[in-house]
Each structure stands twice: as structure tokens, then as C-alpha cells.
Amino acid sequence: MTSDQAPPRVRYQVTYAVLAAAVISFVLQQTMLNPVLPTLQRELDTTQADIAWVLTANFLATAVFTPILGRLGDMVGKKRVLVGALVAVAVGSAIAALATTLPVMVLARVVQGVGGGVIPLAFGVIRDEFPPSRVPGAIGTISSLMAVGGGIGTIVAGPIVDGLGYEWLFWLPCLAVAAAAVGAHLVIPESRTRTGGSINLVAALLLSSWLVCLLLALTQAPKWGWGSPTVVAMLIGGVVLLVVWITVETRARQPLIDMRMMRLRGVWTANVVGLLFGAAMYAGFAFIPQFLQTPESTGYGLQASITLSGLVLLPQSVVSFLTGLASGRLVARFGSKLVLIVGALSCSIGFALFARFNDSLWEVSIIGILMGVGFGLAFSAMANLVVAAVPSSQTGVASGMNTNIRTIGGAVGTALLAGVVTADLQPSGYPAESGYTSAFVLAAAGLLLAALAALLVPAVRRDPITHEEPAAPLRHPQAGTIPGATLVGDGRE
Structure with missing residues (x-):
């Protein structure tokens, strides 16, 4: 095994561009369907209950394959597995574009879900290939792209369906992911650090x-x-x-996943925060557009179109991305723990304000800016905490599990808040305003809990020049030494 302390190879900026394209392409294929499910329901001639499997199947496949591909990348090489994951997304997107029945569409979404491994693999490549001083910023920006992609998907879905047809919700990601796969094959160097072994x-x-x-x-x-x-x-x-x-x-x-690693305080605390953040973020992506599109006849709806509701949320996505760009410097100056706490509090306040001030589109847009700051800060800080807490040979599986836990949190939050929103329906069939208000208050409470959980995150001692943690081995009372793990906090995790 070659040491991860070797000098980084050249062209890491180009590598970063390819990784960013890969991540944003994967996230877009996940999120563009959320606001257009009624259109798919009509086109595939199915029921409202059954069309939900288009989302559920992708959720399940992503949850299963993300940690597996993260582990496989650590074993045999991150570039090789990354290219394979991108090819799977492209193939799944092509099948979905050609699908005329629900079973074929669900199968296609399962194949697309294999690409969930793109995110942990991207983190692993960054740690392997970038100069140490550039790692926090690069991871922070890539992390913010997950939130940005959700916002962009909501924005572009309406115009794509209106102008080109729903099939292009799949053809466009197919082309983008295919280009990213070619770029990854040509540009990204193969991993120097591998664990070997088997699945x-x-x-x-x-x-x-x-x-x-x-x-x-x-x-x-x-x-x-x-x-x-x-x-x-x-x-x-x-x-x-x-x-x-x-x-x-x-x-x-x-x-497959080292339980000693999962017991590291820097890892499990980030995972708890990730679970709560995933619950709030995915629920927000699901219910805020629905709230905006509710007819005015309900007494509270703003009757925005799919396209307009996406534009209202555009500032949130832009601010989230810009915050991710700045997160590296903020982490280097203030530490990931403080950045994570501030991000969680910002999002919590945003949801609380949204529960109270939602009578106009401009109010929603301004509150979205506050939430965008929070998502950008928190996602970058979480990713950096996980990467800093484990040896480079386990970067893929550790960050993959954190991503996976956010997915599980999203499923939990969306399911629970769906029950809250639909508990009291008007005669028209639309939820009462109190259902949305209660859901947003619960999301705010969950994010406040995330901020409190972030207080348990250990402080990380960083080199003042490289901003890296010291490469001392981490000892556990029962698990022994994990070679190459970084020392965080007081070492008593």
C-alpha cells in the first residue's frame, strides 16, 4: 500500500471539475422527479400510490449500494468504481427515458440508484489527490452540491417537461453522466491507497x-x-x-463497515447530525414546493406553478453553493464543529420562520436564503468531520455511510411529516394549513436537536499550515489501534 502522505499528483483542479459534474448529475436525476410525479402518473397510466415507487425504488437502491461501492472503491481503486457507478446511472437513465410502463420505470430507478456510490467515492478521490490545504474546501463544496442539486432539480423540472417532454428528465442526466464517466476515465488518477481484501x-x-x-x-x-x-x-x-x-x-x-470506525466519536456524532439533517432537508424538498403550489382557494396556498415554485427556491440553492465554496476557509479558521453548529441553528431558525411567515413568495424566498446558508455550512462540516476522523483507506466507506444515514433520515422525516401534513384534510382534499405548520415546526425542532448533537462532536486539532489533523494512531479500549486513523478530541472516543 502506498502512503497517503505522498505528494499529490497534478491537475487536481481538473479532477475536481469532473467530480463536481458527476455529483451534480447524480443528484439531479434523484430530485427532478419530485415536482412532476403527477405528470409521470398520467403518462404511465398508474395510480398516485403506485407512482411513489418511482422515488422509493431509487431511495432503496441508493441506500443499499452507497456503502457497498464506498467499500469497493477503498479496496480496488476509487476511479474504477466511480466510472462504473456513473455508467450504471447513465444506463438506468436511458432505460427510464424509454420506459412506457411502471415496472420498467421502477427497474430503471433501481439501476440509477447504484450511482449513490458516486458521493463517497468523490470524497475519497479528493483526499487521495488534493493538496492537504485544499481538502476541506473541496469536500465542503462537493457536499454543498448535494443541496444545490436538489434545488436545481426542482427549478428545471417544470420547463423541461413543458418544453421537451418528461422523457428528457432522464435523457439530459444520461448525457451529463455519460460525459462525466468519460471525463473520470480520462482525467482522474487511480487510487494510490487501497485496502485489498474482499466484499x-x-x-x-x-x-x-x-x-x-x-x-x-x-x-x-x-x-x-x-x-x-x-x-x-x-x-x-x-x-x-x-x-x-x-x-x-x-x-x-x-x-463491510468497520464497527470500530463507526464507534469513533468523530464519526458517530456526525452520523447522528446527518440523520437529523437528512430528515429535515428531504422533507423540505418534498413539502415546501407542495405548499407553494397549493391553490389559493384553500385559504393559505400561493398557487405557484411548478416552475415558479422552483424559482422562489433558487436563492436558497445559490446561497448554499456559495457557502460551500467559502466553507473551506471557515472550517480552517473556526473548525468543523463550530461551523456545523452554526449551520444547524441557521436551518432550524429558517424552518421556524417558514412556519410563521409564508403569506407571500418573497417571504419564502428570503427565508430560503437563511436555510441555504445553513445547509451549505452543515453539509461541508459533516463531510470534513467524517473524512478527518478515519484513515484514508476507509474514507469511502465512512463518508458513504454518512451519506446513507442522511438518506435514511430523509425517508424517516418524509414519512413522518407526510402523516402530519395529511392528518387533517379539507373537503377539497388538500391538507389544512395547520398540518404544514406543524410539519415545519417539527423540522425546526429536529434541526435544533442536530445543533445540540453537534456539541458532542470532538474538537479537532489542526496543523496551522495544512489544517490537517495529526496522523497519530487512534486507540480504543477494546478495539486496539486503527492504523492511520487521525487523533481527534482527547482520543477517548
Whole structure:
């Protein structure tokens, strides 16, 4: 294994451009469908309940493949796996564009979900190839692209469908991802740091099983009922499989996800914050456009079109991206912990304000700016905390699990808040305003909890020139030494 302390190779700026294109292309194919599901429902001649599987299938595939591809990239080379993941997204997008039935569309979305590994692989490439002083800023900006991509997807979906047809919601990402795959193959150097070994197939199967049980139960509970035997059985089964998976991973000689790594205080605290952030962010992407598009006849709706509601949220996406660009300097000056706390508080205040001040589009847009600052700060800080807390050989799987936990949080938050929003329906079939208000207050409370959880994040000692953590091995009372891990806090994680 070659040391990750070797001098970085040239053209890291070009590498960064390719990685950014890959991440934004993947996120766009995830989010552009949210505001146009009714159009897909009509085109595929299916029901409102069944069309939700277009989102659920992608959610499940992303949750399953993200940590697996992160681990595979650490083992055999991040470039090779990154290119493969991008090719899978392109193939899935092409199948979706040609789909004329719901089962084919769902299959295509599963194939697209394989690309979830793009995000942890991008973090791993940055750590391998960039100068140490550039790593925090690059990771911060890439992280902010996840929030930016969600906003852009909401903005462009309406004009694409109106001008070109819904098929181009898939053809455009297909072309973009294919170009990113070619760029990655030509530009990105192969990893110098590899762990070797093999994929633990039993652990992968167990991981897939408990995630499928959990996410299926959470996404279908509003439809089937939280007390239905099927939902209860899946929740219990998910918990049992989770316990079995943890046991298998703890005892395995070559675990898919190193449980010693997951017990690092810098990792598990970032994951708790990520779970809460994912719940609020994905719920916001789902319900704020719906709120804006509600007819004025309900007494509270603003009756915005799909395109207009996206434009209202455009400042949030722009500010989130700009904040991500500046996050590297902020992390270097103030530390990831403080940046994370400020980001969580900013988002919490934004949701609280949105619950109260939502009578006009300009109010929503201004509040969105505050939330954009919070998302940009928090996502970059979380990514940097995870990358700093683990050895470079485990960057992919650690950051992949953090991304995965945000996905799980998104499923939990969306399912729970959907129940809150639809608990009281008007005779017209639209939710009462109180449902939205309660949902946004709960999102604000969840983000306040995220800020409190961030207080548990250990302080990281950084080199004043490179802003890197010292490369001392990290010892655990029961797990021994993890070679190459960085020392965070007081080392008692």
C-alpha cells in the first residue's frame, strides 16, 4: 500500500471539475422527479400510490449500494468504481427515458440508484489527490452540491417537461453522466491507497435486508397504516436484522463497515447530525414546493406553478453553493464543529420562520436564503468531520455511510411529516394549513436537536499550515489501534 502522505499528483483542479459534474448529475436525476410525479402518473397510466415507487425504488437502491461501492472503491481503486457507478446511472437513465410502463420505470430507478456510490467515492478521490490545504474546501463544496442539486432539480423540472417532454428528465442526466464517466476515465488518477481484501457478502446481504425492511416500512406506513401487521412486521424484522448485521460485522475479519470506525466519536456524532439533517432537508424538498403550489382557494396556498415554485427556491440553492465554496476557509479558521453548529441553528431558525411567515413568495424566498446558508455550512462540516476522523483507506466507506444515514433520515422525516401534513384534510382534499405548520415546526425542532448533537462532536486539532489533523494512531479500549486513523478530541472516543 502506498502512503497517503505522498505528494499529490497534478491537475487536481481538473479532477475536481469532473467530480463536481458527476455529483451534480447524480443528484439531479434523484430530485427532478419530485415536482412532476403527477405528470409521470398520467403518462404511465398508474395510480398516485403506485407512482411513489418511482422515488422509493431509487431511495432503496441508493441506500443499499452507497456503502457497498464506498467499500469497493477503498479496496480496488476509487476511479474504477466511480466510472462504473456513473455508467450504471447513465444506463438506468436511458432505460427510464424509454420506459412506457411502471415496472420498467421502477427497474430503471433501481439501476440509477447504484450511482449513490458516486458521493463517497468523490470524497475519497479528493483526499487521495488534493493538496492537504485544499481538502476541506473541496469536500465542503462537493457536499454543498448535494443541496444545490436538489434545488436545481426542482427549478428545471417544470420547463423541461413543458418544453421537451418528461422523457428528457432522464435523457439530459444520461448525457451529463455519460460525459462525466468519460471525463473520470480520462482525467482522474487511480487510487494510490487501497485496502485489498474482499466484499463480505453475508454482511452486504444483511445490510441490504435491514435497510429494505426499514425504508419500505417508513415509506409505505402513511398508505398502509402505522399499526398494520405488514408495517409492524417489517419494522421488527428490520431491527432484528440490524442487530444481526452489527454482530456479524463486529466479528468479521473483513467487515463491510468497520464497527470500530463507526464507534469513533468523530464519526458517530456526525452520523447522528446527518440523520437529523437528512430528515429535515428531504422533507423540505418534498413539502415546501407542495405548499407553494397549493391553490389559493384553500385559504393559505400561493398557487405557484411548478416552475415558479422552483424559482422562489433558487436563492436558497445559490446561497448554499456559495457557502460551500467559502466553507473551506471557515472550517480552517473556526473548525468543523463550530461551523456545523452554526449551520444547524441557521436551518432550524429558517424552518421556524417558514412556519410563521409564508403569506407571500418573497417571504419564502428570503427565508430560503437563511436555510441555504445553513445547509451549505452543515453539509461541508459533516463531510470534513467524517473524512478527518478515519484513515484514508476507509474514507469511502465512512463518508458513504454518512451519506446513507442522511438518506435514511430523509425517508424517516418524509414519512413522518407526510402523516402530519395529511392528518387533517379539507373537503377539497388538500391538507389544512395547520398540518404544514406543524410539519415545519417539527423540522425546526429536529434541526435544533442536530445543533445540540453537534456539541458532542470532538474538537479537532489542526496543523496551522495544512489544517490537517495529526496522523497519530487512534486507540480504543477494546478495539486496539486503527492504523492511520487521525487523533481527534482527547482520543477517548
